[in-house]
Amino acid sequence: MEAIFITFAVVLASHLGLCEALASVAKPLGRTFRKVIRCPKCLTFWLTAAYQIGNGRAVLASVMIS
Helix, strand or coil: CHHHHHHHHHHHHHHHCHHHHHHHHCHHHCHHHHHHHHCHHHHHHHHHHHHHHHCCCCHHHHHHHC
16 A cells, blocks of 8 residues: 555656656766656656565565555
C-alpha cells in the first residue's frame, strides 16, 4: 500500500513540474541523475524501489512492486 502512495507522490511532482525544476539545478550531480529525473517512468521506478528497499523489503520484491 505504501508503494502506491510513493508512486502517486512522484507522478504528482512530475506533473507539477517539480522534477524539471530539480533537474535544472542538479547539474553537479551528473548526467545520469538528470536523465532519471526528467523521465517520469524512470523516476517513479527508482524512487519506489529505493523506498521499499530502505524499509527492509527484499531487493527482488522491491523491483517487482516498482
